Every structure is written in C-alpha cells, then in structure tokens.
Amino acid sequence: MTELLISTMRTEGRILPLGLDATAPMLGWTFAPSPSHSLMQTAYRIRVAAREELLTDGKPDVWDSGRRESGCQTAIAYEGGALEPRRRYYWQVTVWDEDGNQAESPISWWETGLLRDGQWSGRWIGDASGGADGRPLPRFRRSFRIGKPVRQARAYISGLGHYELRLNGGKVGDHELDPGWTEYDKTVLYTTYDITDALAQGENVAAILLGNGFYNVTGGRYTKFKDSYGAPKCLADLVIEYADGTSETIGTDGAWRAAASPLAFSCIYGGEDYDAALEQEGWDRPGFVEGSAWREASEAEAPSGELVAQSAPALKVMxxxxxxxxxxxxxxxxxxxxxxxxxxxxxxxxxxxxxxxxxxxxxxxxxxxxxxxxxxxxxxxxxxxxxxxxxxxxxxxxxxxxxxxxxxxxxxxxxxxxxxxxxxxxxxxxxxxxxxxxxxxDVRTTGSFRCSDDRLNRIHEIINRAMLSNMKSVLTDCPHREKLGWLEQVHLMGPSLIFNYDVEALLMKVLADIADAQQPDGLIPTTAPEYVVFQKPWDVFRHAAAWGGASVLAAWELLQRYGNAGALQRHYDTMRRYVDYLTANADGHILRDGLGDWYDVGPNGPGFSQNTPVPLAETAIYYGLTVVMQSIAARLGLAEDADVYARLADSIKAAFNREFFDERTALYAEGSDAALAMPLAIGLAPDAHRDTLFARLVRNVEERGGRTTSGDVGHRYVLLALARGGRSDLIYRMTRSTDTPGYGYQIANGATTLTEAWDGPTVGKSQNHFMLGHLEEWLYTGLAGLDYRYRPESGRFAVTVKPSVVWDVRWAEVRQELRAGQASVRWELGEGRELKVAVEIPINADGAIHIPAAEFDSVAVEGDGARFVGREEGFAVYRTGSGSFTFTRRESP
Known part of the structure; x- marks a missing residue:
C-alpha cells in the first residue's frame, strides 16, 4: 500500500470555493507528511461529476482525465465540457507512486457562479441622493414568503461601493468591505453566499445596506482624491431551490423598498457617522410595518464594468x-x-x-x-x-x-x-x-520563522504586521493616507508574502486589476486599480518600470512558488504589451525617467531617489523583465517571442553597461549600494568585474558601520547580492543595528509595524508600510536557509536548504507549506561548534541540502536516501528525495 496521502485539494488556489466564474478552473492537491522517504507521484487521474455519489460509484459524468503519466499536482486546468452556472461540481484524484501503488483523495468540490452577466434576474437599484451632499446612505428591504421545504439557497450580490446583506435580522456571512476594489468601469465583483440555513418557512426579509467605498469618494473630510463612478447601488439574486425540484429567484427590482439608513456619512478616506437614534427596530425582520419613510426602490444605471465572481479570499475580522x-x-x-x-x-x-x-x-x-x-x-x-x-x-x-x-x-x-x-x-x-x-x-498562514535572536523575531513580526495591515482586496501602500495598490510591492515583497501566507488567489486578483488598468498604448500605471491618474508634471509617478513590471514578475512568481502556469497564459498579452511599451519609450534601450530607487537614504530625507541615477534603476528592471519574458514565452511554447526577448535583453545589457559602467573604476554610476547591487543581482554586471563590484558593495556598507543607503527598489537587490555572495553575516549586522537607518532602529524606537521610512518612528510618515520588508525573504532563504522553485518540466518542486550560520544566532527554524506539502529546516549550534540541521522535504519534491562544512569537517546523516554529491564553496552538498533528515557537522580538530 502506498504511503501517499492527499491532505488538501484546491480549485483556483482555494479550498471548497463557492461561486467561481472560471470556465477552466485550475485543480491541485497537497500531500500529507509521511515517515517514508523518496516518495514520488508518477501519474494521476482526475474525475469530475455533477453528483458526489457518481464519484463514489466510479461513474464520473463531467470529466475523466484518464491516467496521465506526470508528477504534476498543482494548477492543472479542467478540460471537460462547458460548465453550467450555479452548479456544484465534485472532483477526486487518484495518484500513483513509482512502485505502481495508488492512493485516492477525499472528494472535494467547487461551485460555479453565474458565469456570465445574462444569468442575472435582478436589476440594479439605488438612490441617487444616498450618501451625497450630506444625505444618509440608503438601505433596502424585500419581504417574501416560503411555503415549502428548501433544498438549498444562494445569494448572488454586488453592492457598490460596499454592502452588507442581511436576512431575517442577521448579517449574511462574515465578509467585510465586499466587493473588492476594482476599476469599476472594467470589472465589478459579486459574491456568492449559501443562505440555506438563514431562511425560514413563512415570511422572510432580505435587506441591504450600502456604503460608498472607492466607488463614490464624496469628500467632506480628508480625501486622497475625490471622484465617483456613480451613486451607491446594488444588484442581487436570491435563488431558492425547493425540495420538490422547483426554484424561485428574488431579484432586486422595484418591488424592493428603500429608505435612508442611520449611516449619515461614510467615506473610505474620511470615516463614518452613525445615528442610532434613527434606527427602526426590526426593519430587516419579518413583521415590520413600514412607515412613510419607505418608498419603492428606483432602478439605477448599471455600472459599465463586467460582472465577475470575486475569487480572492474575503476580508474578515481576523x-x-x-x-x-x-x-x-x-x-x-x-x-x-x-x-x-x-x-x-x-x-x-x-x-x-x-x-x-x-x-x-x-x-x-x-x-x-x-x-x-x-x-x-x-x-x-x-x-x-x-x-x-x-x-x-x-x-x-x-x-x-x-x-x-x-x-x-x-x-x-x-x-x-x-x-x-x-x-x-x-x-x-x-x-x-x-x-x-x-x-x-482570510488567507491561510503557510509559513513560520523563529530564531534565537529576539530582535530578529521582532523584526519578523513588525514586517508581518505591516503585510497583513496592507493586505486588503489589493496590496495597499498604507491603510490610511492613500490605501492605493502601489505595484512595486507586489513583486519586490512577493516572496516575503508567499513565504508566510497563501496568497495565490489574491495575486491572481491583483493581476486582473493590472490588466484592467493597462492603457491602450501598453502603459501599466504604478497603481492598480488606478483611482488617481498622475498628470504632468507628476506623471513620473505613473510610469515607473519597477511598478508596472509587477505584471510580469508577479505572474512569474506564481509559477515559481505555486506552479500556477495559468497566470502566464491568462495575462501574457498584458505582459507583452507592457514590455513593448517600455521598448517604444526607451532611448537607445535606456529608460530615462521613472521613480528609480524610491525612498532611499540621503541628505534630503525620504522621497525621490538621491543616490542612484533613476535611469540606472529603471533600465535594470527593464532588462530583468525581458529576461523573464524570454522564459515565459519559452514556457508557453512561443519560440519566436522567446528569441525576440533574448535579443532585446542582450541589447539592453550592452546599452546599460555602455551608459552606466566605468571599466576604469569598475563602478556603476557613483557606486551607490543600489547601483552596485542591482546589476549584480539582476545579471547585468560583466563576469570579469563581478568580484570587484561585490567587494565595493561590501566596503560601502562596512564603511558606514553596517548601514545601507538603498531604498524601496534597491534594498531587495542589496540583500540578494550580499546573500548570494556569502555575506549574510553583513546582512545580520545591518539588521541588528539600532542606529538609523534600519530595522533595529525601528524596533528600538517603538515600532509595532514596519514604517514607511527607515527612521519612520522618529521622522514621521506612515507607521504602517511593508515596502521595505525585504529582509523577510532573507530570514527564510538566507538565515534559516529554505528556498524552493517549481520545475514545470517535471511538475515537481525543487527544495534548496542552505543555512547561514552567523554571529551570535544559536538556532533558527522555518516551516513552509508548499503546494507539494510541508518543508522545514531547523539548525542549531551545539557544544564545540557542532551544527545540527534537521530538514523535512515534502512528498513529490527533491532536496538539495547544503551543510556549512570545511574540507575536513565530518558530517553524519540520519535518514534514508541522502546522497553526498560533493563540496561547494564551504558546503557539503547532499541530494535527497522526500522525507525527514538530520545532518550533524563536527569541525575537524
């Protein structure tokens, strides 16, 4: 009997999703840990049925993939017939291991939404005066009767800007600030709720409250901007299926009743006022007698955006x-x-x-x-x-x-x-x-980090608090002053987010926002949705490559970390058009303006780049995008495009080095940290000069007593360059310092979330930004030493373990839930500098384990299947399959 055991099944990156509009949803599964070693999936078979018992009886009536010889277990597209709206589909997978043993998963399901606009019975209703000019926001109610047993019932609803749906006196579900923010003239999201248990025999009352959100920014107090797509409005279908096979739909229309709510003022930027003295007891319950304040709801003009099911995790009180x-x-x-x-x-x-x-x-x-x-x-x-x-x-x-x-x-x-x-x-x-x-x-926590250094633990905590604080339906810059989806964070902080939380579905929503925000000429603005359009002379805030480049780099990260190739297929045209835009606007393959290394450290305070030429940073990102686009095109079988991007990358690299590299001094520009690190990390630096450039970067930081001058964009590349060059000890020193600028300084000055500026607790600015939290990636991949990549050619994950034993840190540990299963590393220093490294590699993955060891140090191994393959730059290297292993290094006398 095989020891493969499937623990989790996902559809479109979610567990048991209700109301999907995907016509070819991506399916995947995760293996539970096993005490055995070197377990691999070699084949799978997916079966989909309209009823659960059909799978139990072995008679799938919707799709049967047949046995497929493959190690792939994530983001496998459904290939059956056209899906029907408002239908639950049950699915199950059978997997085989190398010995031909098979294991069967539990039965999972997903449920489709309305799939297309024409399926709606209800109409948009609203109150043109609601929420404007100091008038209260509207509320709506509808009484209806149920006279026979209900089999199931669903509510499909969109309320703009936000809504609260109530049934028989209680709130439906636990979502907050639904629907998610979008470019409302392109996309409007709706949500599906199971309301079966909220209904009763006899009279029932459905009720809706509306708020303005970003759909209608009215002003009246603080606003970042003041604009409106229209007055608040809502659309809903309550679909009731009875036990006798009949059904009924209660849709929003003129039969609904409307009145002013006690919500006297609501602004996403300015706050909210509520007058409980205006409440009408029981207004959302059966038996309520309407007074003169209630009138027929008026039909409202529909928003121009396409109605699409909300597939990202809902906001909740967490x-x-x-x-x-x-x-x-x-x-x-x-x-x-x-x-x-x-x-x-x-x-x-x-x-x-x-x-x-x-x-x-x-x-x-x-x-x-x-x-x-x-x-x-x-x-x-x-x-x-x-x-x-x-x-x-x-x-x-x-x-x-x-x-x-x-x-x-x-x-x-x-x-x-x-x-x-x-x-x-x-x-x-x-x-x-x-x-x-x-x-x-409501994202799952999929990773954890701890170490013996309490300051590092606290830095890890404030970065995570900032990430969660700015994780809404978009990834915001701050949760107060702007609340905008600035895009550079999406890819620069993408690995840090992914190491801690399951954000696959959220990132897919962000990519959809980016596609909606793209302009006809291919420009992707710095924010998506683009609520604020920066005009000249501030248009530099609109077209920075490290921001628009999230379209390419976030999609690539979804493949690398989740095995999600669907994002590349769905958004390839968006990515292609953006790189074409950059190429059309480059001057001799150099991007001349943008934001560069925003918020770096210099004499003028945080803001515009002070140490690194903007064209250097912008063009370095441009080059990195073309390299990734070459890989994406090759992955999608677009050989001609891949060749075009390969040639373009070569041309950019040559132009970059002609423009910025001084071979005589072996410096890029004036030799700032970012100017040195970005070419090293992105692959622009000439091989013959890499060692010299790296030494200069190290000297820069050391001469400042372990401080960096890098900012929002450059800092990640500084950390990547130093870590790859074997100087995690210097990163540790930079991190622990309590002098400005740095993480340690923030901790020492009372920060409980990561701040916007390096010295934010004392200089001011936002106290809750995650854009400088790149250290989180190093805590996982550098200090603890756990990294991984999805390999499309095999459908499996490659896990790399390479811990950095630095200074006074005595132990460090991380855990990470991959799509394959759980991976973990714990290393600990013992007596006499003995080093013990405990490693867990998930099923259907390979491990490359690097144990810090000098040439004559001994390494003892516990666990079957670990093969010593040689020594590499101060490490003893082992290859493993899945399983738990312990490596003990003892230094030679």
Missing amino acids: ERLSPVAVTEPKPGVFVVDLGRNFSGWPEIAVSGSKGATVKLIPAELLTDEGLANQKWSGSPYEWNYTLKGEGTEIWRPRFTYYGFRYVQVEGVGAALASDTDGQEARGLPILHRMEGQMIYP
Missing part, C-alpha cells in the same frame, strides 16, 4: 485587540492605547442618553500633549456614533477603516469604565469597552 492603557491628556478627552498598530476599526460598548454623540479619532502616533496625531496618516478622519439611549449599545464602523494604534475618545464622561462609574460621568455617555478589530483577507 484579529481582536484589547486596550493596554487609557489616559486623559485633557479634561474629558481620553486616549485608548490598543497596544500595537494595525488596520481596521474599533468596536465600542457605550451607554448614555439619546442623541448624545461619541467621537472616535484614530491615530498611529500621539502629539507631545498625548493627543491623536494624524499629521502623516490623513486628517481629519473620525468615527461618530450618536446614541439611541437604550442600555448598553454596541457599535463599530461598516464601510471604512484606518491604520491606527490609539483612539482618542471625545464626548464621554468616563472611558473603559464599569456601569457603577456612571455617577461620576457628569451626565455624559460612558464608554464601557473598546476592542480593536483587525481586518485582512
């Missing part, structure tokens, strides 16, 4: 924070400290008289007086809650969020007080409780 302190810096003004920076909103419990208003002002920092400081994060932003005066009232915002640690509370007589404190509240409301609610996508 973490809850409790206050750690409360102060009263001014009489009657309280400041609640939630302990660390995050993005989301507070939930409050408050009591007081009807009509009293509690004001909440969030902030990342405090002024010298101890008050909320929004100088760097967008001001004014606030939440206002007006009480209805009925006992203890629970409230939190619905359709806007902020990045903050502190909440300034005004309009209360006591904060975080018990009921008995009311006698001293001077007739003002009492704030009894506050909870911070952090929102980010």
